[in-house]
Amino acid sequence: MFDTEMASSTDSSATVDDEVRQLYERYQAADSDEERHEIALEMGKLDGRRHAEIYAALEDE
Structure with missing residues (x-):
């Protein structure tokens, strides 16, 4: 069973994964190199x- 800290970490990872997926989809649909560059940033x-989240979690252990 997950404790609260692990659950929040998992939720955070899922949110980041969703953000990565959305950025990747935007990157693939970009019309210009400039737009792709901004998305890459x-x-x-x-x-x-x-x-930073991974390092912070390691420090807490």
């Missing part, structure tokens, strides 16, 4: 946020 920020 958003993907990078999201990836950085995901890594």
